[in-house]
Amino acid sequence: MENIYKPYLMEIKEIIDETVDTRTLRLQFRSEEDKKRFSFKAGQFAEYSVFGEGECTFCIASPPTRMDFIECSFKQVGKVTNALRRLNVGDTIGFRGPYGNWFPVEEMKGKNIVFIAGGIGLAPVRSVILNVLDRRKEFKDITIIYGARSVGDLVYKRELREWQGMSDVRTVVTVDPGGETPDWKGEIGFVPTIVEKAAPKSDNAVSIICGPPIMIKFTLPVMMKLGFKEENIITTLENRMKCGLGKCGRCNIGNIYVCKDGPVFSYSQLKVLPQEY
Amino acid sequence: MEEYIISLEDLKKLADNLIKEGTDLFLPSPDNSRFVRLKKADELKLAPEARPSDISAKQAAFPKCDPVLFYKRDKSTVELKDAEPSANQVLFGLKPCDAAAFGIMNKVFNWDYKDNFFNKRLENTLVIGLACTYSDDYCFCTSVGLSPVSETGSDIFLVRLSDAQFAARAVTDKGIQFVKKYSQLFAKGDSSKSKPALESIKGPARKFDSKKVKDWLDKNFETDFFNPVGDTCLGCGQCAFVCPTCHCFDIVDEDYSYSEGRRMKNWDACQFSLFTLHASGHNPRDNQAKRYRQRVNHKFKYYIDRFKEILCTGCGRCSRGCPVTIDIGSIVTKIGNLT
Amino acid sequence: MADIISIARGVFENKKADILIGYTKATSEGRTRPVIVRSADEVQNLVLNSSCLNNLATYLTRKENKGKKVAIVAKGCDIKSIVQLIAESQIKRENVYIIGVKCNGVKRSFEGEDSKKIAEKCLNCNVRTPHLADETVDMSDEGLTGKDEKAELIEKLDSMSAEERFAFWEEQFEKCIKCYACRQACPLCYCERCIADKSMPRWVESSPTKRGNFAWNIVRAFHLSGRCIGCNECERVCPAGIPLSLLNRKMVMVAKSEFGYESGMSADAPTLIGTYDLKDKEEFIK
Numbered sequence: 050m051e052n053i054y055k056p057y058l059m060e061i062k063e064i065i066d067e068t069v070d071t072r073t074l075r076l077q078f079r080s081e082e083d084k085k086r087f088s089f090k091a092g093q094f095a096e097y098s099v100f101g102e103g104e105c106t107f108c109i110a111s112p113p114t115r116m117d118f119i120e121c122s123f124k125q126v127g128k129v130t131n132a133l134r135r136l137n138v139g140d141t142i143g144f145r146g147p148y149g150n151w152f153p154v155e156e157m158k159g160k161n162i163v164f165i166a167g168g169i170g171l172a173p174v175r176s177v178i179l180n181v182l183d184r185r186k187e188f189k190d191i192t193i194i195y196g197a198r199s200v201g202d203l204v205y206k207r208e209l210r211e212w213q214g215m216s217d218v219r220t221v222v223t224v225d226p227g228g229e230t231p232d233w234k235g236e237i238g239f240v241p242t243i244v245e246k247a248a249p250k251s252d253n254a255v256s257i258i259c260g261p262p263i264m265i266k267f268t269l270p271v272m273m274k275l276g277f278k279e280e281n282i283i284t285t286l287e288n289r290m291k292c293g294l295g296k297c298g299r300c301n302i303g304n305i306y307v308c309k310d311g312p313v314f315s316y317s318q319l320k321v322l323p324q325e326y
Numbered sequence: 327m328e329e330y331i332i333s334l335e336d337l338k339k340l341a342d343n344l345i346k347e348g349t350d351l352f353l354p355s356p357d358n359s360r361f362v363r364l365k366k367a368d369e370l371k372l373a374p375e376a377r378p379s380d381i382s383a384k385q386a387a388f389p390k391c392d393p394v395l396f397y398k399r400d401k402s403t404v405e406l407k408d409a410e411p412s413a414n415q416v417l418f419g420l421k422p423c424d425a426a427a428f429g430i431m432n433k434v435f436n437w438d439y440k441d442n443f444f445n446k447r448l449e450n451t452l453v454i455g456l457a458c459t460y461s462d463d464y465c466f467c468t469s470v471g472l473s474p475v476s477e478t479g480s481d482i483f484l485v486r487l488s489d490a491q492f493a494a495r496a497v498t499d500k501g502i503q504f505v506k507k508y509s510q511l512f513a514k515g516d517s518s519k520s521k522p523a524l525e526s527i528k529g530p531a532r533k534f535d536s537k538k539v540k541d542w543l544d545k546n547f548e549t550d551f552f553n554p555v556g557d558t559c560l561g562c563g564q565c566a567f568v569c570p571t572c573h574c575f576d577i578v579d580e581d582y583s584y585s586e587g588r589r590m591k592n593w594d595a596c597q598f599s600l601f602t603l604h605a606s607g608h609n610p611r612d613n614q615a616k617r618y619r620q621r622v623n624h625k626f627k628y629y630i631d632r633f634k635e636i637l638c639t640g641c642g643r644c645s646r647g648c649p650v651t652i653d654i655g656s657i658v659t660k661i662g663n664l665t
Numbered sequence: 666m667a668d669i670i671s672i673a674r675g676v677f678e679n680k681k682a683d684i685l686i687g688y689t690k691a692t693s694e695g696r697t698r699p700v701i702v703r704s705a706d707e708v709q710n711l712v713l714n715s716s717c718l719n720n721l722a723t724y725l726t727r728k729e730n731k732g733k734k735v736a737i738v739a740k741g742c743d744i745k746s747i748v749q750l751i752a753e754s755q756i757k758r759e760n761v762y763i764i765g766v767k768c769n770g771v772k773r774s775f776e777g778e779d780s781k782k783i784a785e786k787c788l789n790c791n792v793r794t795p796h797l798a799d800e801t802v803d804m805s806d807e808g809l810t811g812k813d814e815k816a817e818l819i820e821k822l823d824s825m826s827a828e829e830r831f832a833f834w835e836e837q838f839e840k841c842i843k844c845y846a847c848r849q850a851c852p853l854c855y856c857e858r859c860i861a862d863k864s865m866p867r868w869v870e871s872s873p874t875k876r877g878n879f880a881w882n883i884v885r886a887f888h889l890s891g892r893c894i895g896c897n898e899c900e901r902v903c904p905a906g907i908p909l910s911l912l913n914r915k916m917v918m919v920a921k922s923e924f925g926y927e928s929g930m931s932a933d934a935p936t937l938i939g940t941y942d943l944k945d946k947e948e949f950i951k
């Protein structure tokens with residue numbers, strides 16, 4: 050009997066602390082067969098589990114162009130994320146997925162791309178950034194704007210530095226006013242302000258925005274001002290989920306199953322949904 | 327359709343045979359609060375005049391707690407074992423509003439990924455429905471496309487002819503096979519026997535037009551209509567848990583020893599305030615009125631949008647059992663009259 | 666004496682409260698349901714009779730009603746819960762306007778045979794005349810009658826061996842579906858985050874399994890010992906038909922016999938659970 054609730058077993062190969070409360074896990078399938086069978090697209094998510102504690106939902110933060118490891122980054126907020134933090138390299142976790150839809154990377158070919166992320170919202174965006182960078186030639190101008198509350202809250206610092214060093218990528222990193230350190234060389238200001246300042250061009254452009262609801266709320270009007278079309282602004286939703294399979298009813302917004310029809314939505318799709326996210 | 331006659335005595339014999347074969351028989355408990363296993367065949371009772379049991383029969387396919395896998399931890403490794411759903415079961419005397427629910431839930435459990443725990447259980451279940459002569463102010467099966475005599479969801483459908491005698495119709499292939507297997511207990515009959523009994527059943531007084539309800543819901547998501555309900559709704563799980571069609575669940579791990587445990591699907595409900603709460607404290611449905619709006623919309627709009635079925639069989643359980651008698655039937659009747 | 670409608674009208678006309686929690690007719694004859702009214706124009710559908718089973722005090726601690734001046738229709742037993750809430754510093758006396766019901770007892774249940782019997786809690790009631798109220802109203806209905814079947818059951822349980830008692834509760838708790846209607850209906854289950862909803866650590870297993878159900882029902886009984894005022898709403902609303910009063914009443918009896926304490930009688934007296942006394946007994950713990 051096929052069991053849709055049965056996870057793959059994954060081994061934790063490496064643990065990277067991003068911030069005080071955010072950690073990245075590098076995972077590898079315990080079974081070669083599972084590894085061969087598995088494929089995903091940038092933007093999809095999975096259910097990660099600590100046996101005895103339960104499951105929780107994270108996006109897959111690594112790109113489909115790098116299949117040696119599956120990576121996820123999570124913030125310690127509750128039962129399972131706490132338990133995950135107690136695990137060590139070599140330990141086993143459960144992994145169900147990939148679930149949900151994905152960023153329209155194929156449709157983005159030949160276009161300018163603007164990535165905007167706040168806080169841990171960079172996790173899903175990182176998957177698609179790395180995906181796009183691995184296929185750099187297929188896309189035109191790439192802009193990355195990333196902000197966090199403070200310097201200490203910036204995730205993926207290694208990669209941010211790498212991206213800043215790339216000649217064919219424009220990377221702007223900012224922290225909220227008051228969150229800077231004496232030697233901070235990046236921008237200071239909230240993400241919407243910095244987006245307005247950076248003023249990425251909107252013609253032939255697609256934008257991917259992920260972050261806290263408040264950031265998205267104030268960034269959207271800026272994007273409209275810059276001339277981005279609603280259907281070219283793409284974001285992800287984080288409704289609570291349990292099954293990821295369109296069964297448990299947890300993630301519903303109106304007649305939408307965020308776990309199946311999402312989590313990736315364009316702003317034009319979001320606008321017609323009931324305000325329940 | 328094939329119609330047969332079976333006496334109560336023979337039904338008991340049938341039950342006895344089934345029990346001896348190791349089949350689990352379920353029927354409403356003596357206090358009519360829930361479905362329980364029949365232990366002795368001569369305790370079999372079929373009561374078309376009884377109200378729907380307080381808790382529905384959905385447990386047969388969607389138990390309150392459904393293990394999906396077992397795990398065993400050993401240092402850094404984990405071993406998984408699949409859970410296997412239970413053996414054959416027969417549900418006796420289901421009201422049409424209970425029997426029809428399985429087909430409705432079947433949609434969500436199979437529209438994309440297949441939930442084989444639900445499927446396997448349903449496959450192993452034979453549903454013996456019973457024409458219902460009860461109705462009260464909370465029933466409204468006839469407004470959601472069913473009726474006290476609808477056979478939807480039943481494999482075999484019984485109609486009481488007298489205290490000692492029932493007409494039995496074999497509705498599905500499964501039902502036909504079943505009757506064949508126990509043919510010595512079923513005498514040939516014809517529909518002239520059950521017709522007068524069926525015609526005498528009037529059904530519930532409540533009537534509303536579910537299309538009109540949906541029309542209004544389609545246009546009125548932002549509304550203060552649900553505020554008075556939110557005022558008194560207690561946010562418990564009673565309405566969802568007794569409902570034959572509610573299918574929300576949580577996924578939970580529980581250890582039963584130091585190194586072993588199981589993962590299971592447990593009933594959950596959209597009326598609980600924690601159902602949609604995020605870690606940040608943000609809650610998309612942050613008051614009881616919004617949560618009740620979800621309940622009504624899911625049943626009378628979203629599920630229809632998605633699966634072309636009303637997520638309600640009109641059994642009235644949720645309302646009869648509601649601690650504060652919030653009555654979904656009268657609420658949707660009101661909505662139907664708003665358009 | 667004034668009826669509930671004119672009293673309610675008076676409450677709004679004299680600005681005694683912002684909202685009033687009372688009873689109104691439910692869909693079927695013989696039932697009532699709670700309602701919140703907000704102005705004198707809305708009072709005409711209020712009712713008061715022996716079908717007013719709900720204990721409305723459960724609404725007093727709700728987030729949206731906090732800080733408001735609330736008028737509430739309350740039978741003696743409901744007033745006990747208001748008193749207990751005041752004693753436990755959950756509400757302020759000056760924020761509730763109590764319309765006390767001079768009560769003849771209520772039905773055991775809305776429908777069926779039990780609707781002809783008096784609720785068991787009413788048989789030994791010592792607060793048929795409100796012990797704390799801002800004004801009173803008569804319940805018009807005649808008194809009902811009936812037998813205290815639960816008292817016999819409690820005695821029977823007391824005489825059982827521990828194993829027999831365990832078997833009895835095992836059979837009862839097996840039925841629990843973890844709907845938490847008992848908790849939601851209870852006026853004294855007001856915790857902002859119930860222990861059953863806490864996951865770090867998970868004190869009470871959330872599954873409706875034998876173990877999880879035992880944990881939940883025992884924890885709830887413990888948390889209400891010395892606090893339960895016996896309105897019996899939990900038992901009334903339980904869809905699984907679990908006789909929860911057997912637990913809670915026993916706790917009330919122990920509080921009384923061992924500590925001389927009766928919850929819900931005085932808002933000023935120290936609460937049993939909230940006070941430590943060197944003379945507290947332990948020998949009743951078996």
Ligand SMILES: Cc1cc2nc3c(=O)[nH]c(=O)nc-3n(C[C@H](O)[C@H](O)[C@H](O)COP(=O)(O)OP(=O)(O)OC[C@H]3O[C@@H](n4cnc5c(N)ncnc54)[C@H](O)[C@@H]3O)c2cc1C
Pocket residue numbers: 094104105106107108109122123124125126127128129130131169172173286287288289290312600602603604605606607864
């Ligand atoms: C599609 C999707 C992708 C996500 N990607 C990431 C990611 O890459 N990194 C990351 O850190 N987090 C992500 N989240 C959020 C993450 O799922 C929750 O933070 C996590 O499930 C909490 O699990 P827990 O067991 O530790 O918390 P619990 O102990 O279950 O709960 C602690 C608190 O978190 C709340 N909570 C539970 N689930 C969620 C949820 N899904 N969203 C918000 N709050 C929740 C609870 O209400 C509670 O208040 C994502 C969520 C979704 C739906």
Ligand code: SF4
Pocket residue numbers: 558559560561562563564565566597644647648649650651652
């Ligand atoms: S409608 Fe009734 S049963 Fe449902 S959550 Fe509200 S109070 Fe509980």
Ligand code: SF4
Pocket residue numbers: 565568569570571572625637638639640641642643644645654
């Ligand atoms: S919503 Fe109420 S009336 Fe409808 S099927 Fe569920 S319990 Fe029955």
Ligand code: SF4
Pocket residue numbers: 298566571572573574594595596597620621622624625
């Ligand atoms: S009404 Fe609520 S509990 Fe029932 S299936 Fe719908 S969302 Fe789930």
Ligand code: SF4
Pocket residue numbers: 740741742743768769770771784786787788790791792793
């Ligand atoms: S316990 Fe007393 S006050 Fe409460 S309903 Fe019964 S008689 Fe009335």
Ligand code: SF4
Pocket residue numbers: 840841842843844845846847848882899902903904905906907
């Ligand atoms: S009301 Fe009954 S079934 Fe529901 S949680 Fe309480 S004891 Fe369990």
Ligand code: FES
Pocket residue numbers: 289290291292293294295296297298299300301306307308309
């Ligand atoms: S997470 Fe279960 S339905 Fe979407």
